Amino acid sequence: MKHIKTNEFLQMERNYRANLINSIGGFKSVVLIGTKSTIGNENLAVFSSLFHLGADPALCGIVVRPCDEKQNTLGNIVQNKHYTINHILSDFFKQAHQTSAKYLEGESEFEKVGLTTQFIDDFQAPFVKESVIKFGCELVQKMDIELNGTSILIGKIVSVLVPEDVLLEDGFIDIERAGSITLSGLDTYHRTQKIARLSYAKTDRSIQEL
Amino acid sequence: MKHIKTNEFLQMERNYRANLINSIGGFKSVVLIGTKSTIGNENLAVFSSLFHLGADPALCGIVVRPCDEKQNTLGNIVQNKHYTINHILSDFFKQAHQTSAKYLEGESEFEKVGLTTQFIDDFQAPFVKESVIKFGCELVQKMDIELNGTSILIGKIVSVLVPEDVLLEDGFIDIERAGSITLSGLDTYHRTQKIARLSYAKTDRSIQEL
Structure with a gap:
């Protein structure tokens, strides 16, 4: 067993530390976030920081870094308030990963990686047509994290x-049957295989497989 | 394709909405959080809201609800500042799930579900001995979310x-090889099967499998 302590993090090579800390937290949601700027530029970016914040009201959070390749995502969400969250399938996980390349302002990752925009009703931001599970969010709060310069964006579903x-x-949405995949670290994609669905836990009875 | 709109969420039965909104975000990290109160009571609770916040400094976030069964976790972290995060294996996922039952104040979920405390060096909070990947965190910020009464706890790893x-x-930590599992919705556990690790995305070259 290797035991790594806090002062060792500081001495690590940057990519080593990024790989380690990005994989220590377990498997992650991995989704494509679609946005549009006020002048109509479309943007698509892969994110692995989506988290559930509450069901009533239906809220979720994402972490964005201001100074990186996801700059357009942040800018567009702050401007337009609307964004889409699209599950990734094994059919197009390489295209999804490719959206993290640093394309120029005005270049659409949809076009560059070969995914298709889909507009639904009057929702302002583009969905990914190839994605089978997707949802639209409206920005309700932006929380800046002074500790590291990131922001948490809270969206209403x-x-x-x-x-x-x-x-x-x-x-319950059977996301495994829908083909949604998961991520470990920064770059490793996985299919899933269901072990079991479990009953609600109570102190006076044992857990059952449903 | 079913299209569910925002006003329909309000009319949904509570558990239906909880299942839907908890599964829409994709696969989640699922971990056991170990804490200890100032009077020495040990607590263990399953969480699926862990997210990566940054690698330098090494930070992660969790969402806690003040009025639910995880009350002890929140109280202990605020009092003691230290907590452990422990990956779950398929060997003990039922015990992990059982920690969400509403045990009484003073009852240790470790004892009740049959998992073993492990103290490492002088770290204040108990690790789960059965877990193979685990890490200790120190609370650095608590952010209260007025929108729904939850809090985000930011921890330094x-x-x-x-x-x-x-x-x-x-x-990179090969968490699949270590046997870590993932969760969908509130109660469905999954093993993973690696598809591929991908190269860093650049605009002038195509993605390679590593």
Whole structure:
């Protein structure tokens, strides 16, 4: 067992530390975030920092860095308030990963990587047509984290698109059956294989597989 | 394709909405958080809201609800500042899930579910002995979210324990090989199967599998 302590982090080579700290937290949600600027430029970026914040109201958070390749995502969300979150399938995970390259302002990652924009009703931001589970968010709060210059964007989930055959009768979405994948570290993509769905935990009975 | 809009969320039965919104974000990190109160009570709780906040300094966030079964976790972290984050294996995922039952104040979930405390050096909070990848955090900021009464706790990662054979030479931890699992929704556990590790994305070359 290797035991790495806090003062060792400071001495690590930058990429080594990034790989280590990005993989220590476990498997992550990996999604494509679609946005549009006020002058109509479309942007698409892969994110692995999405987290659930609450179901009532329906809220989720993402972490954005101001000075990196996701600059357009942040700028567009702050301007337009609307963004889409699109699950990634193994069919197009390389295109999804390629959106993290530093394309120029005005270049659309949709076009550059070969994914298709989809506009639904009057929602301002583009969805990814190839994605089967996707949802639209509206920015409700931006929290700046002074500790490291990042921001947490809190979004209200306003529109959900999900195939009928993976939406179970109790509201659970079978994202594995829909083909959604997961990420470890910065760059390693995984399919999943269900172990079990478990009953609600109570102190006076043991857990059952549903 | 089912299209669910924002006003429909309000009319949903509570558990239906919780299942839906908890599964829409994709696969999640699922970990056990170990804490200790100032009077020595030990607490263990399963969390699925861990997110990566930055590598330099090494920071991660979790979302806690003040009025639920994780009350002790929040109280202990605020009092003691130290907590442990422990990956879950398929060997003990039912015990991990069982920690979400509402045990009484003073009852240790370690004892109740049959997992073992492990104290390492002088770190104040208990690790889970059965867990193979684990790390210790120190609370650096608590951000209250007025939108829904939750709090985001930001922790500095101060101590990492990882088996040597899953720590690659570039710092990447092969969490799949270590047996870590992932979660969808509130209650569905999954193993993973690696698709590929991908090269750093650049605009002038195509993605390679590493």
